[in-house]
Structure formats: structure tokens, C-alpha cells
Amino acid sequence: MAVESDPPPPQPHPVIALTGVAKSFGAVRALVDAGLELHSGEAHALVGENGAGKSTLIKILAGLYRPDAGHIEMDGEAVAFTGAADALAAGIAVIYQEPALFGDLTVAENLFVGRQPRGRLGRIDRAEMRRRAAALFERLGVALDPDRPAKGLSIADQQLVEIAKAISLQARVLVMDEPTAALSGREVERLFGAVDALRRKGTAILFISHRLEEVHALCQRVTVMRDGRRVSTDPIEAVTTDELVRRMVGRDLSAMYPHRETEPGDVVLRVEGLSRTGLCRDIDFTVRAGEIVALAGLVGAGRTETVQAVFGIEARDAGRVSIDGRELRSGDPRAAMRAGVALVPEDRRQQGLLLDLSILRNATLTRRHRLSRLGFLTGGAERREAAEWTGRLHAKYGRLTDPVGTLSGGNQQKVVLAKWLATGPKLLIVDEPTRGIDIGTKAEVHRLLSDLAADGVAVLMVSSELPEVLGMADRVLVMREGRLVGELARPAATEEAFMRLASGQEHIGEVRS
Amino acid sequence: MTTVADAPDQTPSAGTGSTALDLILRFRALGLLLALAALIVITASVNPRFLGAQSIRDLLFAAAVTVLLAAGMTVVVLTRGIDLSVGSTLGLSAYLTATALSSGTPVPLALLVGIGAGAACGAVNGAIVHFGKVPPLVATLGTLYVFRGIVYFTAGGSRVNASDLPRGFLDFGSGAVLGVPYLFIISALVLAAVAVFLSDYRAGRDLYALGSNPEAARQTGLPAGRRLMTAYVLCGALAGLGGVLYAARFGTVDASAGYGMELNIVAAVVVGGVAIFGGSGTVLGAGLGALLLTVISNALPVLRIDQFWQQAIVGALILAAIALDRLVGLRAARALRRKASHVD
Ligand SMILES: Nc1ncnc2c1ncn2[C@@H]1O[C@H](COP(=O)(O)OP(=O)(O)OP(=O)(O)O)[C@@H](O)[C@H]1O
Ligand SMILES: [Mg+2]
Numbered sequence: 001m002a003v004e005s006d007p008p009p010p011q012p013h014p015v016i017a018l019t020g021v022a023k024s025f026g027a028v029r030a031l032v033d034a035g036l037e038l039h040s041g042e043a044h045a046l047v048g049e050n051g052a053g054k055s056t057l058i059k060i061l062a063g064l065y066r067p068d069a070g071h072i073e074m075d076g077e078a079v080a081f082t083g084a085a086d087a088l089a090a091g092i093a094v095i096y097q098e099p100a101l102f103g104d105l106t107v108a109e110n111l112f113v114g115r116q117p118r119g120r121l122g123r124i125d126r127a128e129m130r131r132r133a134a135a136l137f138e139r140l141g142v143a144l145d146p147d148r149p150a151k152g153l154s155i156a157d158q159q160l161v162e163i164a165k166a167i168s169l170q171a172r173v174l175v176m177d178e179p180t181a182a183l184s185g186r187e188v189e190r191l192f193g194a195v196d197a198l199r200r201k202g203t204a205i206l207f208i209s210h211r212l213e214e215v216h217a218l219c220q221r222v223t224v225m226r227d228g229r230r231v232s233t234d235p236i237e238a239v240t241t242d243e244l245v246r247r248m249v250g251r252d253l254s255a256m257y258p259h260r261e262t263e264p265g266d267v268v269l270r271v272e273g274l275s276r277t278g279l280c281r282d283i284d285f286t287v288r289a290g291e292i293v294a295l296a297g298l299v300g301a302g303r304t305e306t307v308q309a310v311f312g313i314e315a316r317d318a319g320r321v322s323i324d325g326r327e328l329r330s331g332d333p334r335a336a337m338r339a340g341v342a343l344v345p346e347d348r349r350q351q352g353l354l355l356d357l358s359i360l361r362n363a364t365l366t367r368r369h370r371l372s373r374l375g376f377l378t379g380g381a382e383r384r385e386a387a388e389w390t391g392r393l394h395a396k397y398g399r400l401t402d403p404v405g406t407l408s409g410g411n412q413q414k415v416v417l418a419k420w421l422a423t424g425p426k427l428l429i430v431d432e433p434t435r436g437i438d439i440g441t442k443a444e445v446h447r448l449l450s451d452l453a454a455d456g457v458a459v460l461m462v463s464s465e466l467p468e469v470l471g472m473a474d475r476v477l478v479m480r481e482g483r484l485v486g487e488l489a490r491p492a493a494t495e496e497a498f499m500r501l502a503s504g505q506e507h508i509g510e511v512r513s
Numbered sequence: 514m515t516t517v518a519d520a521p522d523q524t525p526s527a528g529t530g531s532t533a534l535d536l537i538l539r540f541r542a543l544g545l546l547l548a549l550a551a552l553i554v555i556t557a558s559v560n561p562r563f564l565g566a567q568s569i570r571d572l573l574f575a576a577a578v579t580v581l582l583a584a585g586m587t588v589v590v591l592t593r594g595i596d597l598s599v600g601s602t603l604g605l606s607a608y609l610t611a612t613a614l615s616s617g618t619p620v621p622l623a624l625l626v627g628i629g630a631g632a633a634c635g636a637v638n639g640a641i642v643h644f645g646k647v648p649p650l651v652a653t654l655g656t657l658y659v660f661r662g663i664v665y666f667t668a669g670g671s672r673v674n675a676s677d678l679p680r681g682f683l684d685f686g687s688g689a690v691l692g693v694p695y696l697f698i699i700s701a702l703v704l705a706a707v708a709v710f711l712s713d714y715r716a717g718r719d720l721y722a723l724g725s726n727p728e729a730a731r732q733t734g735l736p737a738g739r740r741l742m743t744a745y746v747l748c749g750a751l752a753g754l755g756g757v758l759y760a761a762r763f764g765t766v767d768a769s770a771g772y773g774m775e776l777n778i779v780a781a782v783v784v785g786g787v788a789i790f791g792g793s794g795t796v797l798g799a800g801l802g803a804l805l806l807t808v809i810s811n812a813l814p815v816l817r818i819d820q821f822w823q824q825a826i827v828g829a830l831i832l833a834a835i836a837l838d839r840l841v842g843l844r845a846a847r848a849l850r851r852k853a854s855h856v857d
Binding site: 123 | 719
């Protein structure tokens with residue numbers, strides 16, 4: 001979506017300026033020499049690889065971390081924040097990469113916690129709070145009940161609550177750390193609309209994203225970070241996407257969608273008549289050895305629900321799933337794992353990782369049995385294994401024994417991938433494999449997937465990124481409203497063909513080759 | 514289908530309106546009331562004297578202190594904490610109050626001494642937990658012994674007798690209006706005040722937020738330290754008030770007052786539906802839990818059931834309460850998931 005960029009009037013001082021900021025966690029130097037200037041009425045993009053230090057920088061801005069060196073100025077005056085409350089009081093609102101809601105409180109209370117509207121005797125005015133919450137959601141076009149508890153919201157909805165909360169703060173500076181990673185196209189558009197309205201009223205915006213198209217659509221200026229340092233700051237028109245990528249990665253990028261022609265082998269996965277009440281119906285498909293099949297569709301089409309039923313995380317209500325001709329028991333992921341199926345889930349924090357355990361443990365969790373000798377975990381084998389896979393994925397970390405929770409968002413995602421790739425699966429199911437992963441690693445993940453396919457692994461991929469789907473898949477299965485509505489084979493798989501099927505403008509789109 | 518709130522003018526009850534969560538909580542209170550009623554009916558059918566004025570008065574006397582302490586404990590448990598030192602705090606406060614009174618201190622001042630001592634104990638707990646970053650279980654287990662040690666040290670084996678205390682104080686302690694002891698009325702009023710504080714004031718809601726997700730609380734800039742201190746000081750002050758009530762009721766106070774009381778209080782809170790990991794529950798539930806446990810311990814002798822069984826029944830109740838929470842939680846989660854999956 002395009003946003004006209006009216007050049008902001010020249011200002012004497014940036015609203016906020018960080019210079020020479022450094023921050024280390026033990027031996028990990030997250031920030032070495034970072035800097036940033038935000039101007040009123042301007043949207044500023046911050047881009048960089050996973051682990052470049054983006055989230056750390058904004059946590060300093062938000063008062064959550066104290067920098068080891070460097071200074072922060074607001075309106076030309078030095079400031080020091082000792083907690084989130086300070087930064088909030090100074091007018092800085094932050095949407096963090098990982099939404100953190102209060103599960104036991106209602107959605108409305110989550111929006112207004114600490115600043116609930118008060119009535120007589122200082123008591124909380126719940127009716128008013130609900131009214132404001134509803135108004136806010138209406139403005140953002142979000143269909144959420146303010147009175148429901150926040151527990152159990154999908155990541156997208158959690159993210160929307162965080163966005164609504166930050167917007168309602170009417171801050172002078174609005175910081176957004178990958179707010180769009182879990183959102184659908186429509187929601188992103190609404191978010192951008194709301195953010196742009198704020199910007200026109202003079203709010204300074206800081207926007208972090210790995211989707212460079214979004215950066216171009218929303219922002220007027222862009223700062224690139226690499227290894228904890230500022231590489232450059234430019235007006236957005238002055239740099240091409242390729243140039244941005246080169247600065248982020250520090251080298252030229254290999255092909256984004258390496259595709260190898262492989263001769264598909266035997267059928268590995270066969271799904272017949274799979275149904276889950278209210279979620280998906282009568283799904284039939286197969287995946288062969290050496291083949292990459294994408295399950296595509298708009299958000300909410302039932303793709304995640306389908307793969308979860310295939311893997312057995314959720315029981316199916318009808319239908320058969322078989323691996324190499326042997327049927328899998330419904331609702332039994334262990335059986336699926338034993339049969340050689342691996343699933344990399346969509347929501348890494350809740351389903352994929354034990355945040356307090358080390359990277360080592362997490363990366364090898366699924367392999368424990370094979371690595372143990374005489375019932376003991378053999379440290380050496382475990383370590384080698386973890387080092388190999390995290391290395392192949394360019395995961396950036398201090399030591400393998402650090403808790404996974406201390407990794408950057410994208411690097412956590414890589415550990416989840418490593419964990420499942422290490423099982424050496426026959427069928428690899430990946431749900432949004434590159435969400436939150438930087439562009440360099442994205443190409444790497446793609447190369448890895450096609451290598452695996454070339455080695456005879458059957459790959460089933462769910463992705464909301466159309467270029468990824470079209471670039472990687474041998475066949476694209478299109479879902480809409482819980483049903484499989486068509487199949488596109490490689491040459492016929494184009495954006496228009498997909499959109500026609502996914503949005504329901506054409507029913508019989510089967511092009512088999 | 515999720516709908517955006519359509520009827521904003523439903524009378525906002527003390528709770529959170531008509532959310533699923535709220536229903537469950539109210540349902541929980543209802544369940545406790547039913548259990549209470551059933552127990553009373555059964556016991557009374559065995560021995561009608563159980564419903565006699567004297568018997569009810571005894572029961573309410575016994576419940577007064579438990580309910581009060583359960584309210585305080587709830588406030589702490591909501592923040593993911595626990596206060597194991599409430600029994601010792603009560604003992605300290607009771608002893609100090611009684612000593613003060615016996616040496617001629619006016620009653621209002623002695624009352625302040627008792628509550629103040631409790632609040633000070635609470636402040637010590639809060640400081641160890643917040644500034645020392647010691648897990649509440651460990652911190653208050655330590656102060657349980659420390660506070661009790663202080664009582665033993667100051668009392669040194671002596672005790673304060675009822676005859677040393679002013680008449681008016683003792684009369685108040687054993688007095689009742691319409692068959693309801695003054696002490697119980699005080700507890701009930703305090704409980705109501707704490708309930709309003711927790712549900713209708715920002716500071717109270719912050720306690721739920723802190724227990725629900727400490728990391729998010731930090732990101733939101735909630736004043737975690739201040740709130741934790743408030744919770745522990747409030748809990749201590751209520752235990753202190755409990756000590757005053759204890760002295761008023763028994764008149765005779767020695768160093769062992771309130772010994773071993775803490776686990777009963779924790780049990781009452783858990784049975785009352787307050788999540789031991791923080792974030793959810795109400796003082797009303799905790800109060801009902803305390804009442805239920807008191808009724809059980811008064812009813813069993815009437816039913817001629819062994820003392821031993823009392824322990825077992827309390828244990829079973831705790832397990833049932835936790836199992837119920839799990840079940841309700843799972844159901845609610847499933848219902849919410851289903852609801853959520855229809856949104857987009
Ligand atoms: N609390 C912490 N303890 C230890 N190391 C940390 C901590 N927080 C961040 N790091 C490290 O600092 C580096 C920068 O992390 P940061 O989260 O800022 O990256 P990022 O640029 O936001 O990456 P992504 O795009 O993946 O979100 C990483 O190497 C990370 O492991
Ligand atoms: Mg980040």
C-alpha cells in the first residue's frame with residue numbers, strides 16, 4: 001500500500017536521538033555503537049539481520065535496559081530512563097516483538113492497565129473503559145470482545161491488542177518491533193492506516209520489520225544495523241531494496257528461491273477425507289518424496305489446522321492420514337514422530353521452545369533418544385549436533401548453554417528449525433518457516449528446504465508469503481474456508497491464479513501436470 | 514462469532530461484567546456456598562443443636578480470625594507470592610497488644626501497636642522478596658521462625674492473663690449483636706473493603722496484573738516494587754489485626770498464639786479458588802473457603818467423626834479445588850479457542 005510522503009518540516013532537534021549506544025549481556029555484545037534519530041511526523045525504519053541488535057536498541061529506548069555507554073537525548077536534552085514508567089511518561093510507547101498480555105485480565109483491562117478511567121472515589125469506571133476499548137477496536141477494524149479474558153487469544157489478536165494499546169497512549173514516539181509478523185494483509189493495511197494518521201498528527205514512528213516492501217510503503221527514512229552498529233541512515237527513496245539487503249548482510253545475496261528439479265519418488269504422506277469440525281473439511285492430498293508442496297490460502301483458511309491434524313497435535317474428526325502406506329493414529333504426535341514426521345510450528349514461543357532451557361537442550365530435545373548411550377545424555381554428541389544445525393542456519397548466540405529466551409526473536413525461530421531438522425525426518429512440515437527471519441537467512445532456509453527435498457525428504461509447507469510459496473513449491477494446494485479448492489502445479493502457479501482460487505472467484509482451477 | 518460489546522449499560526456488577534471468566538468465578542462462589550449449605554444441613558439433621566444460637570456464635574468467633582487472614586493472604590497470593598509467616602505475625606501482634614494493654618496503654622493505642630507490628634512484619638517480608646529477590650516461599654518460611662523467635666524472646670515463657678486486660682476490651686471480644694460477634698463483623702467489613710480495593714482500584718488490579726505476567730508488568734511500567742510492598746504490608750497488617758482480635762477473644766495470650774495457623778489459611782485460600790500461581794481469584798472466594806474449613810472443623814465433632822478425618826477431608830477439598838480449577842481452565846481455554854477460530 002502506498003502512503004504519500006509529505007516531506008516533514010525541518011526541525012531544530014530530533015524528538016529523540018540515541019548516539020554511541022553500547023550494551024553487552026555477559027560476553028554477548030548486542031550493541032557496540034548504535035545510533036538513531038527520530039523526527040516528529042516521520043516514520044523511520046530500522047532494519048538488520050536477526051541478532052543485529054534492533055530489539056535491544058528499542059528496549060533501551062523504552063527504559064527496560066540501561067545502556068553501558070552512549071546517550072539519549074529528547075528535544076536536545078539528555079535523558080536517562082530507569083524503567084518503562086519513565087519512558088512512558090516521556091511519551092514513548094512501544095509494541096514489543098513478543099506480545100506480553102495479562103492472561104487473567106480482560107482485553108479491555110489489558111488496554112488500559114495502570115491508567116484505567118476512574119469515576120467516583122477513584123474507582124475504576126468499567127463501562128467507560130469498555131466503551132473506549134470498543135471505540136478503539138472499531139477504529140482499527142478489529143473484531144474483538146473487550147470483555148473476554150486475554151488468555152487464549154491467537155498471536156495475531158494478541159498483537160492487535162498490543163497495537164491498540166500503544167496507539168491509545170497517544171505518545172510522541174511510537175515504536176513497533178515487527179508488529180506485522182503475525183498479521184494478515186488486511187490487518188496490516190489497517191495498522192498502516194492508523195499509524196500514518198498518527199504520523200500526520202506529528203508522532204515520530206519507529207518501525208522494525210524484515211519485510212522490506214512494508215518498510216518502503218510506510219517509512220520516509222531508514223537506518224540499517226549490522227552486528228550492533230549503525231551502518232547507514234538514508235531517506236527511503238535514496239536506497240534500493242537490493243542495496244539495503246547488501247548493507248544488512250554485508251555481502252551479496254545468493255538466489256532467494258533456489259529451486260532444484262527433482263524427480264518425485266514414492267508417496268510419503270497420503271491424506272484422505274481429513275475433517276475437523278468447523279476448521280477443515282474433506283481434505284485429500286499426497287506429498288511424494290523429494291517434493292515440496294505448499295498449503296496456501298488467506299489467513300484463517302484452515303492451513304495450520306490441517307497440518308496440526310496431520311501431525312496429530314489435534315485429533316481429527318474424520319479421515320485417514322498415512323505415512324508410507326501405514327495409517328497414523330489420530331491425535332498422537334509421538335506416533336507421527338516415530339513414523340518420521342516433523343512439524344515446525346507457527347507459534348514458536350508457545351509450542352516450539354522451552355525458553356528457560358539452553359539452546360543446546362532445545363536444539364536436541366527431539367533427538368534425545370538417539371543421542372543417549374546407556375540412558376545417559378552424551379554431552380559431546382549433543383553439542384556437536386546442536387552446533388552443526390544452528391551453524392547451518394547462521395544462528396547468532398553467545399554460548400550453546402545460554403537460555404533460549406535470551407536469543408533475538410529470529411534466532412529463536414532458527415533454533416526451532418534446527419531442533420526439527422536434526423531429527424532427519426521423512427516428512428517435514430513447516431508452518432510459516434521464515435516468519436520473523438531476516439532476508440539473508442530466509443534465502444538460507446529456502447536453500448535448506450530444497451536441499452532436503454533433493455535428498456528425498458517430502459516437504460509440506462504452510463506460508464503466507466506468496467513469493468515464497470510460488471518460488472519454492474512444486475505444487476501449491478490452495479485452501480479457502482477450510483476446504484481444498486484447487487491445486488496449481490509449478491508453471492501454472494502464478495499470483496493471479498492463486499488469488500482467484502484463494503478468494504473464491506474460481507472454483508475449478510485444477511491444473512495437473 | 515465474537516461481537517464488539519453491544520450493551521454498554523448493563524449494570525456493571527462488582528465483577529468484570531459478564532465474561533466467561535466472571536461466570537466461572539461466580540460459579541465457584543456458588544459451589545462453595547452449596548458445599549457449605551449441604552454440610553450445615555447434614556450436620557444439623559444429625560444434631561439440631563448445631564444450628565443453635567450458641568453454636569453459630571462459636572462458629573463465627575472461630576471464623577473471624579481465619580477469614581481476616583485469608584483476605585490478607587489472597588492479596589499476596591494474587592501476586593504469585595505466599596506469606597507463611599502470618600501465624601507468627603499474629604502471635605507477635607497478639608502478645609504485644611496484650612502486653613501493652615496490661616500495662617495500661619489505652620485501647621486505641623494498643624490496637625495501633627498490634628496492627629503496626631503486623632504491618633512491620635509485612636514490610637520485612639515485602640522487602641526481602643522485592644529487594645532481596647528471594648522467592649516468597651523461602652523468605653516467609655524464614656520469617657515464620659524469626660517472628661516466632663521474637664515472640665518467644667520477648668515473652669520468655671510468661672503470659673498475659675485475661676485478668677490483666679481492661680474489661681471493655683474483653684467485653685468487646687466476646688460481645689455480639691443479633692447473635693453475630695463483633696469480631697466477625699469486623700472481619701466481614703475488612704473483607705468487603707479488600708474486595709472493593711482489589712476489583713475497583715488501579716492498585717488492586719495491578720496486583721492481578723503482576724501475578725498474571727510479571728514480565729509484561731515490567732514492560733507496562735507498573736510500579737512492581739510499590740505494589741508488592743503494599744500486598745505484603747496489607748497481609749501483615751491484617752494478620753496484626755487478627756492478633757488484636759485473638760487477644761480480645763481469648764484474653765489469655767502466650768508466646769504460642771497462632772502457632773501453625775499459616776497452612777490453614779493457605780488451605781482456605783486455595784479452596785476458595787485463588788490460583789496459587791497468582792493472577793486470579795477473589796477475596797470473597799477465599800473468605801468462603803475459610804468459612805467452609807471452619808464449619809468442617811466445627812461439624813466433625815458433632816458428627817462424631819475422628820479428628821484424623823478432618824485433616825483428610827481438608828486435604829481432599831484442596832485437591833478437589835485444584836482439580837476443579839484445571840478442569841474449568843481447560844474448558845474455558847477450549848471454548849475461547851473455538852470462539853477465536855471463528856473470528857477471521
Ligand atoms: N537478555 C539477553 N541476554 C543475553 N543476550 C541477549 C539478551 N537480549 C538479547 N541478547 C543478544 O543480543 C543480540 C541482539 O539481539 P536483538 O534481540 O536485539 O536482535 P534483533 O536485531 O532484534 O533480531 P531479530 O530480528 O531476530 O528480532 C543477540 O545476539 C541476542 O542473543
Ligand atoms: Mg528483535
